[in-house]
Amino acid sequence: MQYDEKIGLLKKLRALKQIPERQLTALAEFLRPKPLADGAFVFAEGSIGMSLYFVSSGRIRITKLMADKTHKDLAILGPGEFFGEMALTAEAPRSAGAVASGACVLFELFRGDLDRWVKLNPQQAVHFFAELVHMQSERLRRTSNELTLHFNLGDLLADRSRTAPDFLTQVLERTDMHLEGPWSGAAYLCGADGVAALTASRGDPRFAEAAKTPAFAQDAASAWLDDLTFHVVLPGKDKPLGHLVFRAPKVLSKEDRDEIERALTAVSRLVSTGLEIHLTTNA
Template sequence: MNRVMVYTTEAAVFLALFALAGLLSAPFRRPLREEHSVTGVVPCLGILVGRVARPLMTLLLTWLFTKAVALCPICTRWVCTPAPHYLAWNLFWASALGLAVIEAIAVILFRLRAKPFPVPDLMRNIIRSVMLFVVFFAVLNGTLGVNVAPLLGASALLTAVIGFALQGVLGNLLAGMSLHVVRSVVPSDWVAIDGIEGEVVETNWRETRLRTVAGHVMIIPNSRVASAVIHNMTQPTPRRRHQIDLRAGYEHPPGVVTQELVEAARSVPGVLEEPPPSAFAVGFRDFGIEYRLRFWSDRYYDRTSLEGDVTGMIWYRFDRRGIQIPFPVSAELLGKTGVGALFHEKPADVSAIAQNLRRSELFSKLLTDEKGQPLLQEREIESVAQAVRKLLYTRGESIFRQGEEGESCYVVLRGRLKGRMEHSDTTHVTEFELGAGALFGEMSLMTGMPRTATISAIEEVEVLEISAEAFRRILSMKADIPEHLAGLVAERSKQNAAALQRLKEIAGANAGDALRRESILNRFLHLLGRR
């Protein structure tokens, strides 16, 4: 066998061993994709295995190959008297194994401390490649006796030619190195680059990839990233301020409007408590006072959705407080609709409210006698309905919270509500659901005790608010109603030991006295001005 054939065979064998080692080690190298997020000893061991898998597998397959070839008489001389190429091959991969172990240990030490590795991936790849080239030339010179000076000179000339031909590619490479060194953008950052906004999903030697809110992957060359103004919405902290401008009518005091704006922002999940939301009047305009609401979140990338939730919450709170948002009115529109239709609330449909009250648990459970007959007549119900308000609440909004004082109760007209009761044992939580016709909050109204649960809207809900004034009208309709309700509430409290226990947890030992029939009756008489 001539020398060319020998060299060709050796090269083919080495390439086959390298390819087979890559194929067999691929499953062990998969944990490297999650290297930046792993914590704990066992996952970190996966980093070590992944780093050493390819060189170790190459050495192992090379050893097995030599053992197999040793059984072949024709190849015995080559194996028993190791060829220089064989020794150089093993020395190169042994050096690569050592470098992989050192790199893996360095990464693991940082991951065990829950700290990011200070050298970016691209720089690590470049450093690893340079060191492997150094090992390669050292093996050529030391083991095979090859004079590497001409190779280095030729490689320098080749590098110059390639650099001239691939100026754009090298520009991206150098820009990528710069971005990785200064860490302007790293994976998981939310950034805006030249008007393209999205999450950084990958940075490599040539490009930076962003995933937009719409799910599109935008590929931006590193040279363009390096020359652009980068708006990083994640670093050094994801906390960002939002701003919403709106107007309210001159007839509403600015203190009331700003308070409603602040409470609307606070009640939206995703708005940070610190720094707290703030609102203030910024100027007088033609159709009202202009206000500015500011609040903070760590979801600036999702600002359209979050600001939409806050805007919706403002509308619901303004609607319940009767705060009007002014708008320009043309003469044509004014002539068609009239001033009253545009700027005055529509009169409440008392008959519809009375009908809803009659069908609710307020009457079916509280305002009926022992025979099931209603205690109030149609005319009396309509009188009560005049003091009842229809209110709208949006999804996720709380009607009231556990522990708050309560001077009203509610009837559900449409939609679903969720109740949540927390006990002194914080691990024990009771949840329930309310639907159309349900009555809730009546115990606080009748006894003066704090709310025993937090009630929030599962979806948009419409409720009737029975205020203290409406309840006072109910008590004054007939002389026996206060005693009837006092006895009924006291009896229900005795039967519901769990509710009594919750009240004691919230209000203390006085809860038992407050739920006695005499105490409830005294409260009713006080509401009527008789005590």
């Protein structure tokens, strides 16, 4: 990688934006570009951490091995974000794994190199660590919101007296409450023929009217339909059990879109389990 290209990429990293170019040039000497192919491991859960990583391009999935031997995505990080920061303070096993989601480029910063840079630039180091703490706080807030949502949806799973349409209506309401801003939403229940029928809608009346005619293919996967609308598939054994559609009140940043996609995709698995229970119980 050419030196000018490296400096240009570093300037786009959120944690480094407050650092003057002269000090950034000094830090650039220690930051090593690390290109990765899709599916490549940055590090495995349980490995000993020695460095921090900044995402320059592409996306990284932070994953955790669960008790049933499956992996759960804890976060999806995009350009400008960082991960592995605990390795800067302690030589301890990584609490989660990191995997490339598509081709990406990282910048790796070893703990010893950071110590040397801090000694040379103590004032700029204060801004650097303050931004890391701020970004960590935002990440923790998003995680707390997601845990609260999962707890609220878990309550619905325990109440088996609800019909499937009522269950989906309550899921839509509780999920919509956890999205920041006046989102709109619609819930669909699939019949035996796989055709989705509108069960409930919330928010903007214009969205509610448009929701009467589903804008997604019956066999589509969870994904953004456009800049504002995310489609959640509720998978069953052979065909979808239902669908949820959420529409944002304004265009979101790529970081926010990635975070919402990860959170709603995780919710889909929980809701699918609950919907299957309610369909079976009230058949």
